[in-house]
Amino acid sequence: MTGPNQRSRDLSLTGHLEELRRRVLWFLAAWLAASLAIYRVTVRHFDLVLLHPMRGRADFLVYLTPYEPFFALVKLALAAGFLLALPFFLYQAWAFLESGLKPAERRPLLAFMAGFLLLFLSGAAFSYFLVLPASLRFLLGVAPAGLRPYLSFNSYLTFLIIFVLGFGLIFTLPGFIVLLARFGVVSAAQLSAGRKFFWVAAFLLAAVITPTPDAFTQVLMALPLLLLYEIALFFVRLFRPAQQ
Numbered sequence: 001m002t003g004p005n006q007r008s009r010d011l012s013l014t015g016h017l018e019e020l021r022r023r024v025l026w027f028l029a030a031w032l033a034a035s036l037a038i039y040r041v042t043v044r045h046f047d048l049v050l051l052h053p054m055r056g057r058a059d060f061l062v063y064l065t066p067y068e069p070f071f072a073l074v075k076l077a078l079a080a081g082f083l084l085a086l087p088f089f090l091y092q093a094w095a096f097l098e099s100g101l102k103p104a105e106r107r108p109l110l111a112f113m114a115g116f117l118l119l120f121l122s123g124a125a126f127s128y129f130l131v132l133p134a135s136l137r138f139l140l141g142v143a144p145a146g147l148r149p150y151l152s153f154n155s156y157l158t159f160l161i162i163f164v165l166g167f168g169l170i171f172t173l174p175g176f177i178v179l180l181a182r183f184g185v186v187s188a189a190q191l192s193a194g195r196k197f198f199w200v201a202a203f204l205l206a207a208v209i210t211p212t213p214d215a216f217t218q219v220l221m222a223l224p225l226l227l228l229y230e231i232a233l234f235f236v237r238l239f240r241p242a243q244q
Helices: 004-044 068-098 103-141 153-170 173-182 188-193 195-209 215-239
Strands: none
Touching: 004 068, 068 103, 068 153, 103 153, 103 173, 103 215, 153 215, 173 188, 173 215, 188 195, 188 215, 195 215
């Protein structure tokens, strides 16, 4: 027979699953609303939103099928909508996890979520406004004289999305390292000793993440990784001096 404790656990599990379902639905609704808003803004202000990395040059872009612009813009709207809804997603995640955390665990996790959001959005902005224009200028400038670029609209937006989201994820590296150090998984001594291995890993990761095989773009992605690693090491030493 099922005892009262078992029934209580079943009810508790059912309640948690129901709460998770509700919060996921709220986030999906926010993501959809943000994506619709981004789609409308993108269509109305195409030159300002999409052509900034191209320095306003729309004559390079072509589409090969009648439906390509629509589906490409939908893909972009979903990616940008996720960025816009990311704070709401983190809030829902925190609200779901908070009740199950010990008081000593809440503060570092909340700090990690806030830091993750700030670092991710900083990386996305850094990529869109600085690195992406420089990369496109370099890539389009190395073509032999006489060649005129014609870029598929879908390929251009895919390049943009991968670049921006990739940089956003890379910029969250210090947050993950500091969180791992906070819970004793890694130490400042281990991070310092593994610096040379991370240098190799940074360039390998940049080669995997970057949407183009050129060394220039990979270096532009690897250098921030190295800097962020040193920043993370600084904060680990600052908050956990006993590990030195």
